[in-house]
Amino acid sequence: MELSWSTFILEIINFLVLVWILQRFLYKPVLEVIARRKAGIEQTLAESARIREDATALKAQYEARLADWDTERRAAREALARELEAQRAGKLVEMQADIAEEREKSRVSEARRQADIEHKLEETALDQAARFAKSLLQQASGPELEARLVEMVITELSQLPEERITALRKSYGTSPESIMVTSAYPLSDDRRQRLAQALQQATGSDAPMQMEQDADLLAGLRITRGPWVIGANLRDELEGFVTLTHDR
Amino acid sequence: MQEGNLNIEPAIQLGPVVITNTVITTWVIMAAVWLLAWLASRSLREDPGSLQAASEGVVSAIEEAVEAVAPEHGRQIMPFVASLWVFLVIANLSGLIPGVHSPTRDLSATAGLAFLVFLSTHWFGIRIQGLRSYLRHYLTPSPILLPFHIISEITRTIALAVRLFGNMMSLEMAALLILLVAGFLAPVPILMLHIVEALVQAYIFGMLALIYVASSIQSQQLRQQKEV
Numbered sequence: 001m002e003l004s005w006s007t008f009i010l011e012i013i014n015f016l017v018l019v020w021i022l023q024r025f026l027y028k029p030v031l032e033v034i035a036r037r038k039a040g041i042e043q044t045l046a047e048s049a050r051i052r053e054d055a056t057a058l059k060a061q062y063e064a065r066l067a068d069w070d071t072e073r074r075a076a077r078e079a080l081a082r083e084l085e086a087q088r089a090g091k092l093v094e095m096q097a098d099i100a101e102e103r104e105k106s107r108v109s110e111a112r113r114q115a116d117i118e119h120k121l122e123e124t125a126l127d128q129a130a131r132f133a134k135s136l137l138q139q140a141s142g143p144e145l146e147a148r149l150v151e152m153v154i155t156e157l158s159q160l161p162e163e164r165i166t167a168l169r170k171s172y173g174t175s176p177e178s179i180m181v182t183s184a185y186p187l188s189d190d191r192r193q194r195l196a197q198a199l200q201q202a203t204g205s206d207a208p209m210q211m212e213q214d215a216d217l218l219a220g221l222r223i224t225r226g227p228w229v230i231g232a233n234l235r236d237e238l239e240g241f242v243t244l245t246h247d248r
Numbered sequence: 249m250q251e252g253n254l255n256i257e258p259a260i261q262l263g264p265v266v267i268t269n270t271v272i273t274t275w276v277i278m279a280a281v282w283l284l285a286w287l288a289s290r291s292l293r294e295d296p297g298s299l300q301a302a303s304e305g306v307v308s309a310i311e312e313a314v315e316a317v318a319p320e321h322g323r324q325i326m327p328f329v330a331s332l333w334v335f336l337v338i339a340n341l342s343g344l345i346p347g348v349h350s351p352t353r354d355l356s357a358t359a360g361l362a363f364l365v366f367l368s369t370h371w372f373g374i375r376i377q378g379l380r381s382y383l384r385h386y387l388t389p390s391p392i393l394l395p396f397h398i399i400s401e402i403t404r405t406i407a408l409a410v411r412l413f414g415n416m417m418s419l420e421m422a423a424l425l426i427l428l429v430a431g432f433l434a435p436v437p438i439l440m441l442h443i444v445e446a447l448v449q450a451y452i453f454g455m456l457a458l459i460y461v462a463s464s465i466q467s468q469q470l471r472q473q474k475e476v
Contacts, residue, residue: 004256030307
């Protein structure tokens with residue numbers, strides 16, 4: 001445990017040299033690189049902070065834009081709702097008008113259909129009535145009824161007024177060669193002669209009268225002079241009755 | 249390890265200057281530190297390798313420790329304190345190498361380091377606070393305390409030197425005695441204790457030096473703040 005002054009001084013010098021060596025080759029370069037890295041990190045942090053601020057600003061802008069969009073969306077939705085309500089009201093009015101029109105059409109159609117049904121029923125009833133009357137008249141007809149009808153025709157022709165005879169003769173035009181008289185039963189000579197005289201008197205023509213027999217007439221006469229036909233028989237009367245009903 | 253090895257032997261005699269094995273070991277340590285520092289700092293990059301990362305870790309840890317004690321003047325005193333720690337760790341652990349004696353088991357070396365701590369305390373105090381302001385603290389709080397301040401400065405420097413020397417020499421002596429008594433493998437636990445003790449003593453020496461230097465700076469600052 002001796003104190004060597006040489007060692008003491010040399011150790012002091014050695015240590016001072018060591019401090020210089022470490023400062024020159026270790027502390028200074030290492031601290032510089034650490035400082036550079038810290039500066040880089042701080043720069044990165046500053047850049048990150050700036051980016052974050054930008055992101056925050058963008059976020060705020062985006063949120064404001066979203067709020068604007070939301071407001072616009074609500075306004076557009078309200079406008080759309082109003083427009084839809086208006087259209088709905090208009091459509092409702094149109095629909096009610098259509099319904100009323102359709103209802104009226106349906107009512108008219110129903111009335112027409114009812115009228116048609118009634119008409120068909122009426123026609124059916126008339127047909128049935130005509131068939132019934134025809135059947136009844138077929139059973140009730142006979143020479144007596146025809147005789148009365150012939151007599152009624154002769155009487156009618158004989159008692160025609162003058163102006164009617166004139167109009168009748170004008171309507172005949174040219175005189176035909178003969179007058180066809182159809183009857184359901186054979187006529188007696190007396191009635192045939194009186195009928196011919198009545199026809200000559202009414203038409204003013206002396207065309208011969210040809211006789212023909214047709215049982216479908218049931219009873220009575222059918223006088224045919226060219227296009228002019230006088231139906232004085234039950235069949236023509238029934239058909240005229242039915243035709244008149246159909247044409248009504 | 250032989251009995252004669254505990255003595256400080258002169259290696260080279262250059263007139264009045266005697267170069268002992270302590271000095272030679274110190275030179276070897278300095279060369280090794282220089283080589284290591286050069287290797288670590290020759291290609292520093294932003295993306296560090298393993299050696300650079302280790303050196304950055306060591307330097308950062310020491311800088312943080314210094315900044316914790318002297319936050320305002322850490323950059324100025326860090327090279328001195330850091331060099332103390334680096335040198336003492338290596339010097340204390342060098343005793344584990346067979347045939348090599350730790351320089352810190354030589355009182356001349358530890359006294360030199362303690363004397364440097366003594367000088368650096370005043371150097372940093374005067375450099376940072378100014379001579380008059382620094383010397384004034386010896387008279388505070390009362391001029392009567394001036395002798396006690398002086399005694400304190402001397403004794404704590406002596407304590408620094410003797411503490412490190414005594415611990416390191418006793419470690420080597422204990423290992424030698426156990427080796428002589430018990431055999432070749434018995435000192436292994438003592439060598440493990442040697443590692444811990446070497447690190448602890450290096451830390452204590454460097455930390456005390458840091459506290460002495462920081463107190464010489466901050467005591468003036470506290471006094472000036474009170475005066476303001």
